[in-house]
Amino acid sequence: MRKLSLERLDALLSSISEKMPLYLPVDTDGGAHFVRFQSGLKPSEKLLPSKSAKDIFFPQSEELVNFKVDGKKIEIIDIRKECEDFVVWGVTPCDAKALRVLDNVFLAEPIDSFYKNRRDHGIIVSLACARPSETCFCQTFGIDAADPDCDVAIYKADGYLYLSPKTDKGEKLVASLADLTEDTDEKPVEDAKNTIRERLAKLPLANLKADAFGAGKTSKFFDAPEWSELSESCLGCGSCTFHCPTCQCYDIKDIDTGHGVIRQRCWDSCMYSEFTKMSAGQPRLTQKERFRQRFMHKLVYYPERYNGLYSCVGCGRCLRVCPIGMNIVKVMKKLGGNENA
Amino acid sequence: MQEINRETLIAKAKELLDAGTVDRLLGWKRGEFDWDVTPAVFTADNLGEFVYNSFCGANFSKYLIAETRKSEKKVLVFLKPCDTYSFNQLLTEHRFDRERVYAVGIPCEGMLDVAKIRGLSDNVASVTDGETVKIETLWDGEITSEREKLLAERCLNCKSKKHVAYDELIGEDGDVLDSHRFDEVERLESLTPDERYAFWQNELSRCIRCNACRDVCPACTCEKCVFDNPNSGLENKAAANEFEEKLFHIIRAFHVAGRCTDCGECSRVCPQHIPLHLLNRKFIRDIDNFYGEYQAGAEVGSRAPIVNFTTDDLEPSEAVRRDENA
Ligand code: SF4
Ligand code: SF4
Ligand code: SF4
Ligand code: SF4
Numbered sequence: 001m002r003k004l005s006l007e008r009l010d011a012l013l014s015s016i017s018e019k020m021p022l023y024l025p026v027d028t029d030g031g032a033h034f035v036r037f038q039s040g041l042k043p044s045e046k047l048l049p050s051k052s053a054k055d056i057f058f059p060q061s062e063e064l065v066n067f068k069v070d071g072k073k074i075e076i077i078d079i080r081k082e083c084e085d086f087v088v089w090g091v092t093p094c095d096a097k098a099l100r101v102l103d104n105v106f107l108a109e110p111i112d113s114f115y116k117n118r119r120d121h122g123i124i125v126s127l128a129c130a131r132p133s134e135t136c137f138c139q140t141f142g143i144d145a146a147d148p149d150c151d152v153a154i155y156k157a158d159g160y161l162y163l164s165p166k167t168d169k170g171e172k173l174v175a176s177l178a179d180l181t182e183d184t185d186e187k188p189v190e191d192a193k194n195t196i197r198e199r200l201a202k203l204p205l206a207n208l209k210a211d212a213f214g215a216g217k218t219s220k221f222f223d224a225p226e227w228s229e230l231s232e233s234c235l236g237c238g239s240c241t242f243h244c245p246t247c248q249c250y251d252i253k254d255i256d257t258g259h260g261v262i263r264q265r266c267w268d269s270c271m272y273s274e275f276t277k278m279s280a281g282q283p284r285l286t287q288k289e290r291f292r293q294r295f296m297h298k299l300v301y302y303p304e305r306y307n308g309l310y311s312c313v314g315c316g317r318c319l320r321v322c323p324i325g326m327n328i329v330k331v332m333k334k335l336g337g338n339e340n341a
Numbered sequence: 342m343q344e345i346n347r348e349t350l351i352a353k354a355k356e357l358l359d360a361g362t363v364d365r366l367l368g369w370k371r372g373e374f375d376w377d378v379t380p381a382v383f384t385a386d387n388l389g390e391f392v393y394n395s396f397c398g399a400n401f402s403k404y405l406i407a408e409t410r411k412s413e414k415k416v417l418v419f420l421k422p423c424d425t426y427s428f429n430q431l432l433t434e435h436r437f438d439r440e441r442v443y444a445v446g447i448p449c450e451g452m453l454d455v456a457k458i459r460g461l462s463d464n465v466a467s468v469t470d471g472e473t474v475k476i477e478t479l480w481d482g483e484i485t486s487e488r489e490k491l492l493a494e495r496c497l498n499c500k501s502k503k504h505v506a507y508d509e510l511i512g513e514d515g516d517v518l519d520s521h522r523f524d525e526v527e528r529l530e531s532l533t534p535d536e537r538y539a540f541w542q543n544e545l546s547r548c549i550r551c552n553a554c555r556d557v558c559p560a561c562t563c564e565k566c567v568f569d570n571p572n573s574g575l576e577n578k579a580a581a582n583e584f585e586e587k588l589f590h591i592i593r594a595f596h597v598a599g600r601c602t603d604c605g606e607c608s609r610v611c612p613q614h615i616p617l618h619l620l621n622r623k624f625i626r627d628i629d630n631f632y633g634e635y636q637a638g639a640e641v642g643s644r645a646p647i648v649n650f651t652t653d654d655l656e657p658s659e660a661v662r663r664d665e666n667a
Contacts, residue, residue: 030547030614047463050613051549060549061579131480133464134374199480204373204466233380233404237553239612251578266579269551274569274576323553323610324399325377 001189002174002181003160012161012180014039016087019176023056024089025049034088043090047133048315052095052245053088057118058102060242061266064114064252068260080113087123087173093148094138094313096126098245100149101313104306105248123169126150128196135316137205137329143313146196157192164189205329210310212336213299221300222292226334231291233324238269240318240327241294246311249275270294295331342471342488344448345511347393350419353445353511357417358385363443366417367404369397375468376455380404382416395470398452398493400606402427403559409441416442421449422515423495425506426602426638427559432506433641434600436562446504448512451488451496456614458491495605495618498522505639522603526622545586547613550579554607554617560597567592590620598624599645602638631655631663 004012016022017037024043025032031050035041066077103119106112126148129136138145147153151170155162163181165174174181200206213221241247251268254261268275270293276283284290302311312328319327350368357363370381371392378392380399401418405428408416420428425446432439453474458465464479474491476484489497500522502515529537552568555561567573568589580586603625607617628635632646632654646654655663 028547029544033547061581131464134466134479202479204479229381232382235553235556237551237556237610239549239551239553239610242549242551243612255581264581266581268578272569272578274571277571319373319377321612322377323557325372325379327377329373330379 001184001186002163002177003184003188004163004181006156006159006161008180009043009161010039012177013037013041013043013089015177015180016089016173020084021086022089023053023086037089047129047131047136048092048317049090049095051243052098052315052317053091053124054095054098054102054245056088057099057122058106058115058248061264062114064263064265066260066262070259080117083117083121085121085123087125089125091124091126091148091150092315093126093129093143093145093150094136094315095245096124096148096150097138097141097143097313098315099124101246101302101309101311102248104309123152123173124150125152125154125170125173127154127156128192130156130192130196130199132196132199132203133316134204135319136200136203137208137314137316139200139203139206140208140210140314141310141312144197145200146193155189155192157188160184160188162189162192205314208329208332209336210299210312210332213303213310213332214308215300215304217300218296218304221296221335224335227288227292230326230331230334231288234271234287234291234326235323236271236273236287236290237323238271239321239323241269241271242267243317243321245315245317246298246313270297295328298328299332343393343395343450345393347391349511350393350447351388351391354383354388354391354417355385357443357445362415363417364412364414366419367401367408368419369393369399374465376453376458376465382408395451395453396455396468398609400424400427400557400559400604402431403557403562405431405437405442406562409437413441415440417445418442419445419447420504420507421447422502422504423449423499423602423604425504426501426636427604428506428638429641430600430602430638431559431562433638433643434562444507444509446507446510446514448515449496449502451492451499453488453491454493454609457493461486493605494608494616495603500603500636506641523622523626525616525619526626529619529623541587542583544615545590546583548580548586548590548615549613550577550589551612553610553612554615555593557606557610558597559602559604559606560600561593590617594620594624597621599628599635599647600637601625602636627660631660 022037023034024037026035026041027044032044032046033050034056063079066079068075068077106115128148129145151167152173153164153166163174165171249268250265252265254263271290284293298312299310303309354366366383368383368391369378370390372378376396378396383391402424431437458476461484462476462478462481466477466479469475472488473485474488478484498520499518500520501517503517504510504514567575568577570576577585601621603621605618611617628646635646
């Protein structure tokens with residue numbers, strides 16, 4: 001465990017950014033957003049960036065491959081490049097866990113080489129949540145906001161920043177900052193963790209349980225009459241999916257440039273009318289089915305496929321952005337009944 | 342603080358349900374917190390969950406399109422003054438059957454913006470409305486603020502407290518106001534083209550194309566939006582570049598020009614806090630300047646200047662010249 005005075009935070013960030021690209025949440029007119037660090041930029045003090053660190057690993061749109069067409073000749077241009085190591089600073093513990101959810105999907109065969117490239121080179125620095133919000137419910141999914149699952153966990157306490165490396169990547173990063181930091185015992189961090197856990201226990205959603213959901217519950221919930229009421233005013237805007245750190249669906253489109261093709265992928269949303277449309281048509285005909293898909297995927301299908309792990313991390317973004325105030329907490333309470341008090 | 346409360350509205354709903362005037366109503370359902378209310382359909386059975394507070398800003402007019410298709414019976418809808426303009430505009434466009442609606446106009450003192458509240462504290466336990474709004478926080482004790490400072494932008498610049506459509510009113514009707522809603526448009530007009538470009542570039546670069554602005558908009562009622570239609574050649578789920586970032590917004594602004602009532606729903610719902618109302622207000626102001634004052638939705642059946650023709654109309658070249666000199 002190492003520490004440095006919070007007054008020297010800028011020196012620390014500058015030192016990292018001299019070694020490799022550093023991304024961190026910075027305040028903008030539209031909330032905190034991840035940007036590349038430049039000297040003078042101040043990290044946002046906000047708990048939750050508007051959009052999660054997912055965007056850095058799985059951007060909203062990216063080119064996959066290009067084709068050059070010359071008469072009947074098609075040349076395939078592989079545009080993949082190995083990226084350099086980089087640091088993502090200030091990832092919330094929920095968002096760090098969300099990357100594990102994405103890993104299950106993108107790092108299994110067939111491996112998504114675009115995601116893997118960034119994942120291999122990205123170093124996640126996660127700040128424990130001293131001031132959780134009323135919309136936070138990471139605990140429901142077994143996430144400990146006092147002890148993030150990441151490369152380096154950081155804590156702020158009594159004027160110091162504490163750095164606790166948790167993986168080899170993290171050890172290396174912290175070692176490279178030795179001239180700015182000093183050794184410290186674990187006591188202040190243990191105290192900080194206790195304070196965080198006391199606060200987590202007091203959150204309004206602290207008692208929300210996911211036990212009613214999980215593997216094997218498809219038939220129990222699929223035809224539940226409650227879906228009609230829950231989805232009745234949903235606009236199908238997809239704002240919830242585009243802010244969600246675990247949503248992973250994408251679409252692929254070929255853009256004709258006149259002398260070739262750019263193959264692009266971009267996020268898609270189960271809330272959209274054209275989602276997974278096939279030659280036979282659209283499998284989910286009304287907003288009710290699309291809405292159901294989103295929540296069944298988070299709470300039932302994903303855990304069924306991946307060892308009981310839920311694909312919601314309780315970040316609370318969907319609670320904040322939905323124009324009609326509908327969200328996964330309301331769905332869980334309505335469908336889970338008493339098991340979810 | 343609103344002049345009317347939950348009890349007044351429930352009493353009105355019960356009266357109309359009991360009399361058989363309506364068989365259901367559109368209202369707001371209680372959420373987990375004070376600020377996350379959800380539009381919902383109520384009958385006498387679930388009125389317990391009905392809520393009314395200063396977060397009940399959703400404009401119900403557009404919901405009437407789907408709701409009036411469900412039954413021949415009338416549905417009760419509560420409309421704030423700004424909502425009544427959208428209501429009329431939808432009627433002008435024949436989007437729902439007026440006979441299937443019972444509209445009750447309700448007074449409005451302005452709605453609170455939860456984003457402004459979050460600017461004061463990001464751990465909001467409860468919000469108590471009043472001239473001074475009290476915010477109970479989880480970790481910072483009680484915070485208070487002048488109500489005015491927490492009002493939504495559209496309410497600070499409210500254009501009218503007058504209801505332009507209703508079957509019945511609760512309370513006294515208000516007046517069309519002299520608002521400052523074009524001040525910011527004028528400021529943008531005074532910038533150089535490059536500065537203005539930079540302004541919009543910065544704002545629109547945050548757009549994630551969630552489409553919430555379009556989906557909530559009472560002027561956006563196409564059965565299939567070109568941006569969702571794979572056969573349109575414009576279908577686009579995310580902007581591939583800076584050009585596409587703007588394309589969606591420019592097309593949308595043009596498409597609602599002359600029909601946008603400036604209800605402010607687009608800016609309310611944008612999760613990236615993009616000031617979309619400024620695009621719409623620029624069009625409204627230009628129309629006012631070029632063709633004479635026109636307020637969409639002020640009356641049913643009016644012809645918007647840009648879908649109308651009179652021999653006094655400004656020549657297009659003159660419009661362009663004036664705009665360049667603006
Ligand atoms: S949900 Fe948990 S981990 Fe995420 S910001 Fe809130 S307290 Fe932190
Ligand atoms: S479903 Fe909602 S709370 Fe859960 S991870 Fe996604 S945005 Fe966060
Ligand atoms: S649940 Fe809310 S955010 Fe998600 S698509 Fe529906 S209206 Fe939009
Ligand atoms: S609501 Fe905001 S983020 Fe969503 S499409 Fe509209 S402008 Fe873009």
